[in-house]
Amino acid sequence: MDPFFGxxxxxxxxxxxxxxxxxANPSPDTWPSESSGYRSGAPIRGFSQTHVxxxxxxxxxxxxxxxxxxxxxxxxxLDGWLASPASDERxxxxxxxxxxxxxAARAELTAxxxxxxxxxxxxxxxxxxxLLEVTSRVDPPTxxxxxxxxxxxxxxxxxxxxxxxxxxxxxxxxxxxxxxAVEADRRPTAARLxxxxxxxxxxxxxxxxxxxxxxxxxxxxQRVQFKVGMSFVSRRQAQANMRRELNGGFDRVRGRAERLxxxxxxxxxxxxxxxxxxxxFATALYHSSLMPHDLxxxxxxxxxxxxxxxxxYALWDTFRTVHPLLTLIQPxxxxxxxxxxxxxYEHTGWMPDARVAGNNGMTQxxxxxxxxxxxxxxKHLGGVDYLxxxxxxxxxxxxxxxxxxxxxxxxxxxxxLGYVPSYLPRSVSRTMEYAYDDFAIAQVARRYGTPHETxxxxxxxxxxxxxxxxxxxxxxxxxxxxxxxxxxxxxxxFGGWDAPYYEGNALQYTTYVPHDAQTLISRLGGDGxxxxxxxxxxxxxxxxxxxxxxxxxxLAPFLYVxxxxxxRTAEHVRRLMRTxxxxxxxxxxxxxxxxxxxxxxxxTAIGLYPNAxxxxxxxxxxxxxxxxxxxxxxxxxxxxxxxxxxxNLYVTRAxxxxxxxxxAWLTHDEVARGGTLELEMSAHPNDWGTxxxxxxxxx
Numbered sequence: 136m137d138p139f140f141g142x143x144x145x146x147x148x149x150x151x152x153x154x155x156x157x158x159a160n161p162s163p164d165t166w167p168s169e170s171s172g173y174r175s176g177a178p179i180r181g182f183s184q185t186h187v188x189x190x191x192x193x194x195x196x197x198x199x200x201x202x203x204x205x206x207x208x209x210x211x212x213l214d215g216w217l218a219s220p221a222s223d224e225r226x227x228x229x230x231x232x233x234x235x236x237x238x239a240a241r242a243e244l245t246a247x248x249x250x251x252x253x254x255x256x257x258x259x260x261x262x263x264x265x266l267l268e269v270t271s272r273v274d275p276p277t278x279x280x281x282x283x284x285x286x287x288x289x290x291x292x293x294x295x296x297x298x299x300x301x302x303x304x305x306x307x308x309x310x311x312x313x314x315x316a317v318e319a320d321r322r323p324t325a326a327r328l329x330x331x332x333x334x335x336x337x338x339x340x341x342x343x344x345x346x347x348x349x350x351x352x353x354x355x356x357q358r359v360q361f362k363v364g365m366s367f368v369s370r371r372q373a374q375a376n377m378r379r380e381l382n383g384g385f386d387r388v389r390g391r392a393e394r395l396x397x398x399x400x401x402x403x404x405x406x407x408x409x410x411x412x413x414x415x416f417a418t419a420l421y422h423s424s425l426m427p428h429d430l431x432x433x434x435x436x437x438x439x440x441x442x443x444x445x446x447x448y449a450l451w452d453t454f455r456t457v458h459p460l461l462t463l464i465q466p467x468x469x470x471x472x473x474x475x476x477x478x479x480y481e482h483t484g485w486m487p488d489a490r491v492a493g494n495n496g497m498t499q500x501x502x503x504x505x506x507x508x509x510x511x512x513x514k515h516l517g518g519v520d521y522l523x524x525x526x527x528x529x530x531x532x533x534x535x536x537x538x539x540x541x542x543x544x545x546x547x548x549x550x551x552l553g554y555v556p557s558y559l560p561r562s563v564s565r566t567m568e569y570a571y572d573d574f575a576i577a578q579v580a581r582r583y584g585t586p587h588e589t590x591x592x593x594x595x596x597x598x599x600x601x602x603x604x605x606x607x608x609x610x611x612x613x614x615x616x617x618x619x620x621x622x623x624x625x626x627x628x629f630g631g632w633d634a635p636y637y638e639g640n641a642l643q644y645t646t647y648v649p650h651d652a653q654t655l656i657s658r659l660g661g662d663g664x665x666x667x668x669x670x671x672x673x674x675x676x677x678x679x680x681x682x683x684x685x686x687x688x689x690l691a692p693f694l695y696v697x698x699x700x701x702x703r704t705a706e707h708v709r710r711l712m713r714t715x716x717x718x719x720x721x722x723x724x725x726x727x728x729x730x731x732x733x734x735x736x737x738x739t740a741i742g743l744y745p746n747a748x749x750x751x752x753x754x755x756x757x758x759x760x761x762x763x764x765x766x767x768x769x770x771x772x773x774x775x776x777x778x779x780x781x782x783n784l785y786v787t788r789a790x791x792x793x794x795x796x797x798x799a800w801l802t803h804d805e806v807a808r809g810g811t812l813e814l815e816m817s818a819h820p821n822d823w824g825t826x827x828x829x830x831x832x833x834x
Contacts, residue, residue: 136400136417137718138226141189141733143175144721145684148422149186150226152246154392155399156444156468158428159365160186161244161251163233164273166218170194170306172273175720178218179235182244183271184251184363185313187306187448187491188425189727193279195305195448195491199298199315200271201361203255204264205238208350210332217266228400228421229392238263245389247380248429249373252388253361265359267317268348269298272305281305286347290326290338294319296349297370306448307489307496308541312435313367316374320360323351360385367433367493399424402464403741407760407779411718416740416759419716422733423457424465427472436493437482442471448729449489451499452686454506456734459745462514463806466767470518473511476504477520480527485542495542499637500561501568502531502544506748509575512582513750514803525583528576532592544569548615554601557612557620557635563602564637564687567610567647570599574650574832575748596650596832603658608668609641626679642672642680643688649746652697653831665698673707681707683715684725689735693744693753697828701799702785702820705756708739709784712758742774742814743801750803751829756784757814770809776816783816787823799824 141148149171151162161184165177170193172186181202187195202217209216219237226232232243239258244251257263270283281302288298296317303310328335331345340347353359364377381388400420405413427444434443447453461469480486486504489496505528511519536543548556549569555562574596580589604611604619612620612635625641636644646669648655659665672680672691681688692711695703715724716736727733738744741764742757762774776786789796792810801812 136228136414136421138228138231138418138421139224139720140415140418140718141422141723141727142171142173142720144723145191145725146189146721146723146727147171147191148189148723148727149173150224151182151186151231152226152229152244152392153425154229154246154248154395155424156427156429157246157248158430158433159184159246159249159251159363161246161253161363162186162231163221164197164200164271166214168273168275170273170275170277172197179221179233180214180217180219181266181268181271182242182253183273184315184365186273187446187729188422189729189732190306190448191726193277193304193306194273194275195281195307197271197273197281198300198302198313199317199363199365200268201253201363202266202268203235203238203240203242203257204266204350205259206262208266210329210334213346228396230389243385245385245392247388247391249366249376249433250362250364250380252381252385253363254358254385255360256358262352262354263356263359264350264352265319265361266348266350267296268346269300269315270342270345270347272302279304279306282344283342283347284310285341285343287341288328288339288347288349290349293322297374298347299370307491307494309494311367311492311494313365314370314373316364316370316377318362318377319351321353321356324354325352326350367430367435396421402765403737404763405741405759405761408740408758412712412740412758414718415716415722415736419733419736419740422727423460423730423737426453426729437478439478441478442475443478444472444475445490445492447476447487447490449496449499450503450507451488452728452731454503454510455686455689455731455747456738456745457730458507459510459747460734460737462510462516464765466516467518469511470516473507473516473519473524476507477524477527480530481523485536486527486531487542497540498542500564501572502528503568503572504528505531505572505575509578509748513578513748514807521579522583525579528579529584529588532573532576532595549598552601552615553595553598554613556615558614560633561635561637562612563610563635563641564639564644566602567599567644570596571647571649571748573598578748593832599648599651600654605658607641608659609645611641626675628678638685639682639687640679642675643682643691646672646688646691646694649690649748651832652694653828653833655694656698662698662700666695666700666703669694669698669703682725683711684723684732686728686731690746693746693755696753696799696824697831699825699828701754701824704753704799705784705786705820708755709758712736712739742776743806746829749830752801752803752806753829754786754789754799754801754812754814754824756786766807766809770807772806772809773811774814775811776814778816779814780816782818785817785820786814787817787821788815789813789823797823797826800829
């Protein structure tokens with residue numbers, strides 16, 4: 136595997152080390168940077184301790200940057216002065232290293248859950264130093280850069296420093312306060328604080344909306360190491376985290392990280408495929424295991440000893456692929472994440488669609504926590520207070536939000552008309568998502584609600600049909616009087632927050648009916664006409680038709696299974712794995728979005744794909760001859776396809792634990808109990824997979 140896959144182009148992944156779902160992520164910050172803090176090939180200005188993976192737009196985090204230096208920095212142009220050409224980058228799970236030219240130094244990084252270990256080996260003789268900036272942050276060239284509202288720094292001992300910063304802005308809303316404790320392995324010969332563009336005397340300083348940091352000099356030391364502990368709670372807890380998690384030296388911390396990654400990545404083991412496919416797969420599984428961040432013990436937002444997760448960035452992305460994957464291979468971890476969302480509802484009043492550092496982020500479409508809850512419930516995931524979860528998702532469906540861009544839904548017209556009218560932003564995309572969210576709520580209501588409530592939400596799940604335009608054979612905006620917009624081109628990509636189709640177009644959103652595919656096929660004229668419609672959709676230029684780098688249409692290749700043509704699903708999935716994913720720095724088709732696109736590859740490469748929120752999986756076209764999935768209680772589910780090859784992409788016969796299987800989908804229970812799915816692969820399709828269609832809502 137290679138953590139550099141996806142760091143360039145639109146992928147926006149982060150090359151620095153991190154534990155599985157760990158918070159600390161020391162990684163290079165470049166000048167200029169992207170939302171990840173890193174632009175491939177750009178000069179490196181240092182290594183901050185916190186990042187998010189694969190996100191676009193405004194950045195978040197990038198705190199407490201350490202920068203090896205020679206000489207005295209120019210505070211009038213600090214970023215430019217720090218920026219150093221770099222070479223010989225190396226990354227593996229739990230470790231990153233790079234050689235800087237200015238100064239001549241080798242930087243090595245490793246991480247614990249809430250801490251980072253830095254090792255700098257200088258090549259130049261003379262005036263060596265390390266700059267610690269308390270107020271650093273990622274600052275991509277987009278609106279919404281974080282601002283350090285209040286910061287402080289104090290020297291607490293000959294080799295130790297503590298600080299705090301309160302940051303406002305960046306992606307999402309609101310502010311957060313983060314504390315740090317830093318310890319060098321040797322005493323600096325000098326330590327000089329700075330604020331803004333001025334050097335300061337003394338051992339303590341504060342700042343408001345200005346840069347704040349300290350320059351440490353190590354004139355005669357070739358190697359200097361730093362331990363960095365962080366906490367949302369206090370400086371004292373940051374120091375405790377540092378001492379607890381970073382004991383034993385750099386190599387020991389690195390070894391612990393490697394062992395944790397070995398365990399996480401062994402959840403799925405594969406044979407066969409090409410070397411490139413195996414590298415992409417391993418890296419995709421790695422990227423699927425980074426977010427949200429485990430901040431258990433760091434919950435300052437309410438009083439609770441329960442496991443706590445932050446940085447759901449955002450459920451609009453991850454509910455589709457990441458969370459169903461974790462439900463299968465990391466059930467305990469996924470249960471903690473779902474319960475953390477439920478607790479967030481209990482203490483803030485809403486279950487968020489996005490959340491970062493204690494603030495609910497922007498809601499791109501629906502209330503997709505509803506789908507995450509339904510996915511957990513229908514797959515029998517324990518450890519979740521589903522009664523409280525049902526309260527949370529019902530509130531999403533029943534109470535008009537006072538801030539629908541941040542939490543909940545825009546419901547007044549939706550409940551009255553059965554759709555979001557065109558005068559409101561994202562009218563079509565929100566209607567499509569609300570309808571599926573209501574279907575998800577119905578699944579929870581079957582267990583924890585009344586028959587009337589179940590029937591009510593199943594009825595509302597059909598609301599997407601109210602936007603069906605029979606003239607364009609797509610969903611389309613409607614005004615409050617019911618008239619369709621006359622000037623909407625089905626293949627035009629709108630994309631913005633105020634557009635009728637958020638990050639998509641009419642064709643792409645027409646494919647988003649996870650619960651009601653058979654009705655869509657009927658509206659398109661039946662199986663043959665639906666297959667022809669999908670064929671045209673996939674034949675269009677990327678962006679106008681199917682877009683592999685964005686979420687709204689990720690499920691589209693599997694609609695063919697509902698139309699009786701699983702062979703067409705196999706063709707498109709294999710093509711997309713081959714053309715949209717590459718073992719390169721720019722090898723992802725879009726923002727990885729906290730592992731969403733990576734998890735898409737994990738699923739399709741092993742020949743399965745989830746319909747998130749429902750307890751079944753499509754069977755597609757595995758590239759591996761054997762995939763072993765580690766389940767709960769040491770059960771194993773194996774996908775065996777010994778003849779799988781670039782030419783043999785069609786399933787022509789299947790057996791499930793020895794019993795013939797004629798359908799192109801499996802229930803979750805069939806997978807979760809363990810066993811073997813045997814697939815006979817061929818270069819030519821037959822009628823396999825057509826005996827029974829996957830579940831669908833119906834009339």
